[in-house]
Amino acid sequence: MEGKQVTRRLVLVPVPAQGHITPMMQLAKILYLKGFSITVVQTKFNRFIPTDDFIDVHFVTIHESLPESDFKNLGPIRFLLKLNKECQVSFKDCLGQLLLQQSNEISCIIYDEFMHFAEAAAKEFNLPNVIFSTQSATAFKCRSMFGKLYANNVLAPLKGPKEQQEELVPEFYPLRYKDFPVSRFASLESVMEVYRNSVDQRTASSVIINTATCLESSSLNFLQHQRLEVPYYHIGPLHMVASAPTSLLEENMSCIEWLNKQKVNSVIYISLGSLALMEINEVMNMASGLAASNQYFLWVIRPGSVPGSEWTESLSDEFSKMVSDRGYIVKWAPQKEVLAHPAIGGFWSHCGWNSTLESISEGVPVICRPFSGDQKANARYLECIWKIGIQVEGEMDKGSVERAVKRLMVDEEGQEMRKRAVSLKEKLRASVISGGSSHNSLEEFVHFIRSL
Numbered sequence: 285m286e287g288k289q290v291t292r293r294l295v296l297v298p299v300p301a302q303g304h305i306t307p308m309m310q311l312a313k314i315l316y317l318k319g320f321s322i323t324v325v326q327t328k329f330n331r332f333i334p335t336d337d338f339i340d341v342h343f344v345t346i347h348e349s350l351p352e353s354d355f356k357n358l359g360p361i362r363f364l365l366k367l368n369k370e371c372q373v374s375f376k377d378c379l380g381q382l383l384l385q386q387s388n389e390i391s392c393i394i395y396d397e398f399m400h401f402a403e404a405a406a407k408e409f410n411l412p413n414v415i416f417s418t419q420s421a422t423a424f425k426c427r428s429m430f431g432k433l434y435a436n437n438v439l440a441p442l443k444g445p446k447e448q449q450e451e452l453v454p455e456f457y458p459l460r461y462k463d464f465p466v467s468r469f470a471s472l473e474s475v476m477e478v479y480r481n482s483v484d485q486r487t488a489s490s491v492i493i494n495t496a497t498c499l500e501s502s503s504l505n506f507l508q509h510q511r512l513e514v515p516y517y518h519i520g521p522l523h524m525v526a527s528a529p530t531s532l533l534e535e536n537m538s539c540i541e542w543l544n545k546q547k548v549n550s551v552i553y554i555s556l557g558s559l560a561l562m563e564i565n566e567v568m569n570m571a572s573g574l575a576a577s578n579q580y581f582l583w584v585i586r587p588g589s590v591p592g593s594e595w596t597e598s599l600s601d602e603f604s605k606m607v608s609d610r611g612y613i614v615k616w617a618p619q620k621e622v623l624a625h626p627a628i629g630g631f632w633s634h635c636g637w638n639s640t641l642e643s644i645s646e647g648v649p650v651i652c653r654p655f656s657g658d659q660k661a662n663a664r665y666l667e668c669i670w671k672i673g674i675q676v677e678g679e680m681d682k683g684s685v686e687r688a689v690k691r692l693m694v695d696e697e698g699q700e701m702r703k704r705a706v707s708l709k710e711k712l713r714a715s716v717i718s719g720g721s722s723h724n725s726l727e728e729f730v731h732f733i734r735s736l
């Protein structure tokens with residue numbers, strides 16, 4: 285074998301959900317371009333079908349037995365618990381096979397922080413492992429502190445009356461209790477069980493986070509000085525470093541042609557990501573608010589995202605007539621292209637972390653309507669820290685939709701936010717180019733895994 289260069293192999297384990305698959309696949313592409321061989325281990329549930337962009341990546345599917353209905357019936361938190369139990373043995377078998385079959389030695393397992401079954405298998409085979417947090421550093425900080433705060437009863441107001449939930453959580457500014465990343469679909473005990481397996485209980489070789497210092501310096505500082513005992517790297521936003529199609533659903537490209545016909549900054553893009561659901565009455569109020577706002581809009585309504593309705597049946601003919609020349613509705617959009625389009629002047633978002641990063645990286649201000657998990661913390665950052673967001677809280681009626689859309693798209697306030705969003709976009713761009721903080725951190729991470 286003298287003279288033959290051995291390529292090091294990395295095994296990547298994403299959570300089977302759009303918002304987690306996307307950053308993991310971006311990481312796969314980046315690390316492949318840095319000279320590593322990549323194996324992605326996926327579950328049968330929500331499997332990503334690789335496009336030609338991933339021709340050099342090796343995909344393996346483990347055959348856990350999770351029916352599609354489980355996600356809907358259990359909700360994300362209990363589903364994650366079940367997924368981790370189901371995958372434990374099959375992943376160990378899969379890793380054993382990979383070690384036998386593959387000529388390249390496995391350098392390390394990089395797994396989504398919620399796929400902690402991968403850590404147990406890595407330990408068994410004596411392989412280094414890296415935790416990849418695909419959400420914000422702030423959400424990671426909350427999760428890593430959850431056990432301690434829960435045990436000390438600091439999080440009791442989460443179960444308390446409404447007024448208590450409005451109070452700020454000490455040392456977590458600007459988060460109020462109601463913004464703390466817990467699921468609205470699961471008990472605190474189940475959340476605790478998922479987070480118990482989070483970073484503070486484990487001994488990973490390092491942690492990587494899809495964020496940048498210009499966005500979250502205080503949370504990153506906290507993690508570095510008070511929480512993490514292993515090297516950590518803030519390497520994001522990864523979509524600005526490597527982009528490749530990673531959509532589980534088919535993107536409707538016709539909306540780009542429609543946007544091409546619209547004026548600069550004249551359209552608000554509305555999308556609630558891949559998981560959030562909307563009540564029928566919320567959809568109807570959204571429609572009447574949009575109609576009353578007189579603004580142009582591109583609206584993603586995912587089939588199945590409105591329980592009790594297939595797609596757009598809840599929208600009246602009157603609404604369709606009223607907005608026929610200034611509204612466009614699709615089932616799934618090419619979001620990154622949409623946000624980069626000059627016609628887009630604002631984003632009505634559920635504030636998932638990918639959507640948040642994608643919006644900032646294009647200098648687009650946001651109307652925040654978070655649903656669950658980390659989205660509420662992201663919304664607070666958009667509104668209070670970066671000051672490029674307007675949060676719509678409480679009941680969403682025609683008036684609140686109309687007001688928020690006008691504030692962002694018409695008023696001076698919205699224009700000021702747009703300017704701040706553009707300036708944040710420049711900072712973010714500077715952090716991913718040569719010499720920037722995320723760029724340097726990514727280089728250090730690559731150096732670190734080469735040294736394993």
Ligand code: UDP
Nearest residue numbers: 303557558559584616617619636637638639
């Ligand atoms: N997305 C998309 N088209 C859509 C809606 C969403 O491509 O019509 C993508 C979006 O660009 C983002 C991901 O889906 O990368 C959603 O991830 P996010 O973290 O924002 O939210 P989640 O779906 O996890 O709640």
